[in-house]
Amino acid sequence: MASATEALFAQPLLLLGGAVIAAPIFRKLGLGTVLGYLAAGVVIGPILHLIGGSGEILAVAELGVVLLLFIIGLELKPSRLWHMRRDIFGLGSSQVVLSGLVLTLLVYGAGLLDWRGALVAGFGLALSSTAFALQLLDDYGDMNSRYGQRSFSILLFQDLAIVPLLAMVSVLGLQGGEAQHSPLIEVGIALAAVIGMIFAGRYLLTPMFQIIGRTGAREAMIAAALFVVLGSAYLLQAAGLSMAMGAFLAGVMLAESSYRHELEADIEPFRGLLLALFFIAVGLSMELEVIIDNVALIAIAVPVLMAVKALIIFSICRVSGSSRSDAIRIAVLLPQGGEFGFVLFTTAAAAGLFSGAQSSLLISIVTLSMALTPLTALIGQRLLAREAGEKEEMDEDFEGAGSDVLMVGFSRFGQVAAQILLASGRDVTILDDSPDRVRQAATFGFRIYFGDGTRLDMLRAAGIEKAKIVAVCTHRKDITDKIVDLIRSEYPDVRLFVRSYDRIHSLELRARDVEYELRETFESGLLFGRRTLEGLGATEDEAYEVGEDIRRRDDERLRLQAQEGILAGRELIHKRPVKPEPLIKPKKPVHAVETSTEAPAA
Incomplete structure (x- = not known):
């Protein structure tokens, strides 16, 4: 009894300790947490033999993948999923079919298996690892980028394809016996389960969470969230689909629920821990004996597998319209085998399509390819980052655009302004032409659309016709002027709020009939001056009054300059004109380099 109790605590401690040690080290080295978890698993299991047998651990850890897919589903509204249908059924089907056929020919041509076993092996190797790929996208902050989508x-x-592939194994494995169900019946059961899931999500889940929410029992809400995820996963697994697919559908059905953010917060801690456990379990499952006995074959098979898949994925992405850089990123992200290959190979071995040793060999190839993926993805990212002269492109996707405020430009100025609008509950459509800013902002929860604000078609796609106010927050004066002129010529009645570069630019914008403009440094300069005055002994009220007086006189001077020219309003600076013109007359000489007789930047 004591030994069983010790094992109950010892194994979790080893796994948690491995995660705690490996993840920070590998992240510090720039290799990512996934590779760290894998390395921890290899050290704990195959090398030190501290934990034997990873089957039960892997079975539990797969719940991390299930919870990950649920959270992703929460982020994808049905309308968004419908918008992605061409990529899902066009790009996805092309990848599975082409990769499966090419790999089948390679396996059969090498004489490793007969045609039936080669067919299962080829299509099993064509599947990629959802857990690895999505975790890497999350590490890079690229989940919402075009190549991430x-x-x-x-x-x-690929998750959908596991159903017909398992049915194919059943058909190929029939040798005089009879199957319990025909493939058509199995597909029918799977479709019925999906339809049942959609019905339950639409009519049952939201009312259930409403009832639980009224009780105010926090722990009941967490239990309900886990119940929905695990119940959906179990239902679809029983119907022949994957558990991850069930959780994903549950997430999609709740994507428009008012409880979406609370559910995501409840599930996230479980997701992160179990997903880390999954990667450690993959490392534990690596059979070093099989690898050593077949080292020459594996040394050839793993790079060939990854190269073939990467080449096919790159080709179909380019043909379907991806930029070169995006196609490379996808190709280096998805060249590995996947966890569903484990299921397919085990099922095929049980059906007699190949031996247990051959199944272990295929699983070892898949596992090693998964282990190498973080390195290949990292190399691909580094190479693309170092390419000189090639500007990164992103596909323009304006699904869901159209708000009361259309903000063009999302650098530091726009980010601060957007936070005020979003905090007040206003919807803001943000347009920016920097892929880096789009990806970075996505990691903080902002929804930004990639596009050039100087193009009329981009402004229309971003919903300018629905916008009550257009906020132009670009930081370059020439770009700002181009956008303002374009909007004024095409949409003369649109209310324009514009970030100004300096005083001269403010006057030019007022001449363009801009409703509101603000110099990018004016407010921060006033605040800085007030705080400095307070630091010299003035009270907060005294400093505020001085600042407000400066603001009032500056605004009046701008109004006069807009009417009479740049030299108007000098007397408003001080009772007596001062050259060069500061905002107020200094009481003592100021040592400064005079670059102009005017102070337009104030």
Whole structure:
């Protein structure tokens, strides 16, 4: 009894300790947490033999993948999923079919298996790892990028493809016996389960969470969230689909629920821990004996597998419209085998399509390819980052655009302004032409659309015709002027709020009939001056009054300059004109380098 109790605590301690040690080290080295968890699993299991047998651990840890897919589903509204249908069924099906056929020919041509076993092995190796790919996208902050969405579409179709592939194993494995169900019946059961899930999500889940929410029992809400995820996963697994697909559908059905954010917060801690456990379990499952006995074959098979898949994925992505850089990113992200290959190979071995040793060999190839993926993805990212002269592109996707405020430009100025609008509950459509800013902002929860604000078609796609106010927050004066002129010529009645570069620019914008403009440094300069005055002994009220007096006189001077020219309003600076013109007359000489007789930047 004591030994069983010790094992109950010892194994979790080893796994948690491995995660705690490995993850920070590998992240510090720039290799990512996934590779760290894998390394921890290899050290704990195959090398030190501290934990024997990973089957039960892997079975539990797969719940991390299930919870990950549920959270992703929460982020994808049905309308968004419908918008992705071409990538899911076009790009995804092309990848599975082409990769499966090419790999089948390679396996059969090498004489490793007969045609039936080669067919199962080829299509099993064509599947990629959802857990690895999505975790890497999350590490890079690229989940909402265009290439991230296309990668997810391919992975989603692969999850769907596991149903016909398992049916294919059943058909190929029949040798005089009879199957319990025909493939058509199995597909029918799977479709019925999906329809049942959609019905339950639409009519049952939200009312259930409303009832639980009224009780105010926090622990009941967490239990209900886990119940929905695990129940959906079990239902679809029983119907022949994957558990991850069930959780994903549950998430999609709740994507428009008012409880979406609370559910995500409840599930997230379980997701992170179990997903880390999954990667450690993959490391534990690596059979070093099989690898050593077949080292020459595996040394050839793993790079060939990854190269073939990467080449096919790159080709179909380019043909379907991805930029070169995006196609490379997808190709280096999805060249590995996947966890569903484990299921397919085990089932095929049980059906007699190949031996247990051959199944272990295929599983070892898949596992090693998964272990190498973080390195290949990292190399791909580094190479793309170092390419000189090639500007990164992102596909323009304006699904869901159209708000009361259309903000063009999302650098530091726009980010601060957007936070005020979003905090007040206003919807803001943000347009920016920097892929880096789009990806970075996505990691903080902002929804930004990639596009050039100087193009009329981009402004229309972003919903300018629905906008009550257009906020132009670009930081370059020439770009700002181009956008303002374009909007004024095409939409003369639109209310324009514009970030100004300096005083001269403010006057130019007022001449363009801009409703509101603000110099980018004016407010911060006033605040800085007030705080400095307080630091010299003035009270807060005294400093505020001085600042407000400066603001009032500056605004009046701008109004006069807009009417009479740049030299108007000098007397408003001080009772007596001062050259060069500061805002107020200094009491003592100021040592400064005079670059102009005017102070337009004030």
